[in-house]
Amino acid sequence: MAEDFIVTPWEVTGDIDYDLLAERFGTTAIDDKLLTRLSKYGEPHMMLRRGIFYSHRDLNIILDEYEKGNKFILYTGRGPSGHTHLGHIMPWIFNKWIQDTFGADMLFQFTDDEKFLFKQGATLADTRSMAYENALDMIALGFDTEKTKIILDTENIKTLYPIALKVAKKINLSTAKAVFGFDNTTNIGSIFFTSIQAAPAFLASEIAGRNIPCLIPCGIDQDPHFRACRDVAPGLGYMKPGQIYCKMFPGLSGADKMSSSDPMATIYTTDGPKEVKKKVGRAFTGGCVSVEEQRQKGGNPEVCAVFKYCYYLFEEDDRKLNEISSKCKNGEILCGECKIALTEKINTFLEIHQGKREKAKDVIGGMSFEGFKW
Numbered sequence: 001m002a003e004d005f006i007v008t009p010w011e012v013t014g015d016i017d018y019d020l021l022a023e024r025f026g027t028t029a030i031d032d033k034l035l036t037r038l039s040k041y042g043e044p045h046m047m048l049r050r051g052i053f054y055s056h057r058d059l060n061i062i063l064d065e066y067e068k069g070n071k072f073i074l075y076t077g078r079g080p081s082g083h084t085h086l087g088h089i090m091p092w093i094f095n096k097w098i099q100d101t102f103g104a105d106m107l108f109q110f111t112d113d114e115k116f117l118f119k120q121g122a123t124l125a126d127t128r129s130m131a132y133e134n135a136l137d138m139i140a141l142g143f144d145t146e147k148t149k150i151i152l153d154t155e156n157i158k159t160l161y162p163i164a165l166k167v168a169k170k171i172n173l174s175t176a177k178a179v180f181g182f183d184n185t186t187n188i189g190s191i192f193f194t195s196i197q198a199a200p201a202f203l204a205s206e207i208a209g210r211n212i213p214c215l216i217p218c219g220i221d222q223d224p225h226f227r228a229c230r231d232v233a234p235g236l237g238y239m240k241p242g243q244i245y246c247k248m249f250p251g252l253s254g255a256d257k258m259s260s261s262d263p264m265a266t267i268y269t270t271d272g273p274k275e276v277k278k279k280v281g282r283a284f285t286g287g288c289v290s291v292e293e294q295r296q297k298g299g300n301p302e303v304c305a306v307f308k309y310c311y312y313l314f315e316e317d318d319r320k321l322n323e324i325s326s327k328c329k330n331g332e333i334l335c336g337e338c339k340i341a342l343t344e345k346i347n348t349f350l351e352i353h354q355g356k357r358e359k360a361k362d363v364i365g366g367m368s369f370e371g372f373k374w
Contacts, residue, residue: 005256007221008181010118012257018054018220018247025223027055027245037063045097046316047246053094055220057230058242065213066102072213073204074098075241077109077151077197080130081119084137084269086346087249087258090313094246095217096141099148104215107200107369108138109151114197117189124154132364137269139360139367140353149369153196156369160199163206168195170232179224198229201241207372211239220245250308254284269357273347280306280343287335298331306338314345 005014007021022029030053037060038044047053062072076095078088099106112127119127131152139145153160176182176191204212216226223245230240248257253265260266264279271279286303288294301307307328315321327333 009222009224012221012248012259014256016248016256021220022055022245025220025227027057027220027223027243029055030059030244034060041101045094046318047090047094047312049318050311051247052090052312053217053244053246056242056244057226058240059215059244062213062215062242070213072102072104072215072242074104074106075109075200075214075216076106076218077111077200078131078134078138079111079115079118080127080134081115081122082130082260084134085258085260086267086269086309086313087251088134089137089141089269090249091218091246092138092141093313096143098215098217099144104147105204106143106148107151107203107372108135108143108148109153109197109200110134111153111193111197113153113157113189114193117187117193128152128154135364135367136357136360137353139364140269140356142356145363145367148367149372150364150367151200151369159203159369160196163199163202164192164195166236167198167229167232168192170235171195171228175228175231179228194225194228197225198232201226201229202233202236202238203372205238211237213239214241215244216241217244218246219248221248249312250305252279252283252305252309254286254303254305267346267350269350269353271350273350276346276350277343280339280346283339283342285335285338291334294334295331299328299335301325301328304328304335304338306335306342309342309346314342314349 005016006012007016030048035044035048038048066072074095076091095106098104110131112124112131115127116122116124135150171194173191176194180194182191201214201216204214223243226241226243233240250256251258251262251265253262255265258266264282267276267279283305285306286300288297288299301324307324310321310324315324328338
């Protein structure tokens with residue numbers, strides 16, 4: 001049953017009903033009216049057109065402020081528990097589009113403290129090292145290095161902590177238990193952590209001495225953190241941050257979310273061509289058992305992980321995407337052909353990305369949050 005799915009900041013399982021999830025969380029669908037409004041600033045990103053970024057909180061208010069001349073700041077991040085995979089960079093690519101379209105400054109938070117607290121066996125040295133590796137992937141996507149600043153929680157805690165304390169004082173234990181499912185076995189660092197994740201939403205306002213609108217584009221699994229953040233904002237004199245949420249990037253196994261716990265169904269940004277070919281070759285397609293049957297009955301792109309990869313990231317042209325879907329359903333193309341085509345697209349992307357990732361080592365030092373001014 002669709003109701004059996006679980007979506008939290010630390011766990012995503014089951015067959016996700018995204019409309020039901022938005023209803024549970026209380027987010028608002030991005031409708032045609034809002035898409036039309038966004039189109040005033042340029043062609044909406046394919047992730048908007050295809051409903052991948054599909055729900056929001058107060059995006060209309062952020063746009064109202066922008067149209068009054070009040071620029072907003074972008075805030076997103078990553079919990080550095082392992083190497084970056086395609087599921088991580090999908091929303092980062094959308095963030096870059098927002099930055100380019102609106103000329104927005106960005107704060108990118110690496111929550112090395114979170115992964116130390118929540119991941120069994122992780123050390124602070126591990127999470128700090130992974131934050132560096134993940135940051136190279138973020139920079140490689142082409143963010144404006146002058147407008148993008150990196151926050152590493154354990155490094156920048158002196159700046160984060162005063163705001164986090166204000167937030168923490170407004171959230172009681174019963175609320176934390178209700179929102180996050182904490183119980184008596186939860187370590188007290190984990191309970192406090194949501195205050196640290198809330199802090200960057202208010203940093204620009206603190207520095208400027210006035211309310212700066214903040215927009216947070218990220219996966220909808222992070223919504224519990226920002227519900228808590230929004231609840232306390234008015235009582236602290238801050239403007240509520242807006243959110244725009246995306247669906248989870250699928251795994252090659254057919255699961256709703258790509259996961260590092262299933263490395264053979266996960267494409268990492270550091271994978272080589274042979275690894276990509278092997279992983280895509282094993283991808284779930286839902287195709288027929290024989291060529292003859294597939295030619296006769298056609299395939300089902302709606303359940304095919306290979307098609308979903310094109311839909312989410314690797315085919316920007318809507319016409320071409322529809323053509324792939326039609327040919328699949330009509331049995332004009334086979335699963336093997338689609339796997340070969342996707343392998344080529346991913347490897348082309350990774351070859352370019354890995355080159356830019358190497359060059360990112362030369363600029364990462366200049367993107368530290370210290371010295372950020374609004």
